[in-house]
Amino acid sequence: MQSLIRGPMWNHRLGTYLKLNLGNPPGGGCSWDCVYCPARSQRRRCGFASLDRLLEDLALSLKNSASLETVMLTGNADPFLHPEFADIVQGVRELRSKTNGKWALHCLSNGSTLDRNPVLCACEKLDQLWLKLDCSEERLFRQLNRPSGTARSFAEHVEKIKRLSSPAIQTMLWNCSEAGTMGNWTTENLRGLLELYKVLKPSRIYLTTMQYRKNGSQMSSVDGAGLQTFALRVEELGIPVDVNESGLVGMFSG
Ligand code: SF4
Incomplete structure (x- = not known):
């Protein structure tokens, strides 16, 4: 049986x-x-891990x-x-207390169900929630x-994010040579993202670029210099920013 845990890793x-x-x-x-999602083909074989197994696997990994x-x-x-x-959030927190762990509990989500109060309450028990935000307008959001x-x-999605007081945001940026149809590294989108960051007031921003590309697609990573230049514009807003410059490491099909 495949483990539900990856790591320990470092970044x-x-x-x-x-x-x-x-x-x-x-x-x-x-949702x-x-x-750019490498898990797309796998997700069609839908399923979620059981709470018991998640906690068992985590307890085992914590020992090492x-x-x-x-x-x-x-x-x-x-x-x-x-x-x-x-x-799960509650169970992981209890496991941390039981094992006297000093680690922080983070979660990465697209935030599409932030309009549900139980999800919002669970988010308050996380040490850090990261929300994906790659696009600044309707057409690109639908397309990418x-x-x-x-x-x-x-607009409704942005309203959901606003329910959080100070989320952290993860933005993936990439190019596409296919007549601009499948990339978000455009002047308009970068300008739009800066406007959204101003409105959402995130506690910090994580900029990253494409690491896995679909076989045959024209999508490509943004180079490190480009990401750092955009990061400076984010910093000018007074928002702390981290940059992951790692480019393509693999391909996927599906
Ligand atoms: S939100 Fe995350 S898991 Fe969902 S399709 Fe996008 S990259 Fe994949």
């Missing part, structure tokens, strides 16, 4: 961390269908992760869609993040 943003996959490998579930700094709820499913998301029927409009 600048999270330190030494474990990823807890709330999707049941190789399945999962998401979006982002053009002495200097852990972060546990991230993520994986090939959007964590908020897990029917027991609130219980491809939300399901749960998102009536991009």
Whole structure:
């Protein structure tokens, strides 16, 4: 049986961390269908990991992760869609207390169900919530993040994010040589994102670029210099920003 845990790994943003996959490998579930998502084909084989198994796998991994700094709820499913998301957050926190852990509990989500109060309450028990925000307007949002029927409009999605007082935001930026149809590294989108950051007042922003590309697509990573230049514009707004300059590491099909 495939483990639900990846790690320990290290990165600048999270330190030494474990990823807890709330999707049941190789399945999962998401309300979006982002053009860059390597889990897209797997997600069609839908399924979520059971609460008991998640906690068992995490307890085992914690025994081998002495200097852990972060546990991230993520994986090939959007964590908020897990029917027991609130219980998972509670269960992981209890496990942390029981094991005297000093690590922080983070979660990465697209935020599409932030209009549900139980999800919002569970978010308040996280040490850090990261929300994906790649696009600044309706057309690009539909074209690149491809939300399901749960998102009536991009404006509505922004209103959901506003329910949080100070979210952290993760933005993926990439190019496309295909007549600008499948990339968000455009002057208009960058300008729009800066406007949105001003409105949403995130506690910090994480800029990243494409690391996995669909076979045959024209999409490509943004180079490190480009990301750093945009990061300076974010910093001018007074918002702390981290940049992940790692470019393409693999391809996927589906
Ligand atoms: S929100 Fe995340 S899991 Fe969902 S399709 Fe996009 S990248 Fe994949």
